[in-house]
Amino acid sequence: MARDVSLxxxxxxxxxxxxxMRPATLLELADKYGVHLPEALTSGEPPSLRATDERGWFRFQRLYDIARSVLRSPDDIRRLVREAAEEDARDGSGWLEIQVDPTSYAPRLGGLIPAMEIILDAVETASRDTGVGMAVLVAANRTKHPLDARTLARLAVRYTDQGVxxxxxxxxxxxxxxxDFDRAFAIAREGGLLAAPHGGELAGAGSVRDCLxxxxxxxxxxxxxAAEDPRLMARLAERGVTCEVCPSSNVALGVYDRPEQVPLRTLFDAGVPMALGADDPLLFGSRLAAQYELARRAHGFTDEELAELARQSVRGSAAPEGVRNKLLAGIDDWLGD
Ligand SMILES: [Zn+2]
Known part of the structure; x- marks a missing residue:
């Protein structure tokens, strides 16, 4: 019998x-605030999206913006974070790095700094309550001005000892x-933050090269x-740059038509470290463990290989030594059972 990937x-x-966000939470909060949700967000099925053209991406962003508009109070933020941690715990995650652009939440939470502090406090509480180690990645938005990104990088650096x-x-x-964002990233790196920009999703291997x-x-x-360029894969492998691969997201957004086409095997065989992720489960319909299940089902990953993927996710994380060691030992136990 196959081992349970959620363990x-x-x-x-x-x-x-x-x-x-949990779909049920979106419905509840929308009801509470009288936010009208489009059918794509209420049908109980993930919306059909295709982000490979500008219109499709715009539709995806619009749905995301509507969903975000139900997060209005510190309580909503606390609930979102706690539920994210609970879902992760259920999927076997012992360390969760949640990504946020606090700018988007600032208007309703009293400004950028209060928004940041509410989010970090929620993360600390959720982590304590669920036992899932948690941290925050502050993400700038590349459709905004690079100066905004610099402001965010400075803000992020201020909170390195509070979970960023x-x-x-x-x-x-x-x-x-x-x-255009090199200065912002320089501020972040000099401030001790790891640099983790998006690349190689909607744009090709060149965009990954630009990130490096x-x-x-x-x-x-x-x-x-990156799978489109063997030399780039060799470089990622040699430098140990982890790619946060989100297979269900890729299929949902039309980057690949079918799960079998996501080049998990190509990247794995080239030695590129990966950390499977769910990206936006609210819109794509599946969470973390499902990504490992997909690797097994669509790509024939053996339990040994799934364990190696899990190790890569831990090694690529910013988790403190104690958490890493505990997770790595747990992975060995999972295989040993
Ligand atoms: Zn993403």
Whole structure:
């Protein structure tokens, strides 16, 4: 009998804030605030999306914005974070790095600094209550001005001893250049944060290269398109740059048509470290353990290989030594059973 992947200890390194919301919570909060949700968010099925063209990406962003608009009070933030941690615990995650652009929540929470502090406090509480180690990646938005990203990088650096471990860059990779954000990333890196921009999702291998060359990324959000370039894969493998690969997201957004086409095997065989992630389970319909299940089902990953994927997620994380050792030992136990 196959081992249960939800019992495999792992780290979750690619999960967006609003995107982590439980569908039932979205319905409840929308009702509470009288927010009208489009049918795509109420049908109980993940919406059909296709982000490979501008219109599809715009639709995805619009749904995301509507979902975010139900998060209005510190209590809503606390609930979202607690539930994200509970879901992760259920999926075997012992370490969760949640990604947030606090700018989007600031208007309703009294400004950027209060928003940041409410989020960090929620993360600390949820982590204590659920036992899942948690940290925050502050993500800038590449469709906004690079100066905004610098402001966020400075803000993120201020909170390194309160749970911020990394700095990201999200939204449409086809907009703007990675190097427009080099100063923001320099601030983040010099402040001790790991650089984890999105790349190699909607844009090809070149966008992953830009993350390495221009932003000195130590991890890449998605990065799957690196599979199109063997030399780039060799570079990622040699430098130990972890790609936060989100297979269900890739299929939901039309980066690949079918789960079998997500190049998990290509990346794995090339030695590129990966950390499977759920990205936006609210919109894509599946959470963390399902990504490991997909690797097993669609790509024939053996239990030994799944355990290696889990180890890679732990090694690529910013988890403290004690958490890492505990998770790595748990992975061995999972295999040993
Ligand atoms: Zn993402």
């Amino acid at each position: 495999l200890p792992k780290a979750h390194l690619h999960l967006h804030f609003t995107g982590s 471990v990394g700095f990201g860059l999200s939204n449409d990779e086809r907009r703007g250049l990675a190097r 060359d221009d932003l000195h990324a130590s991890r890449v959000g998605h990065g799957v398109r």
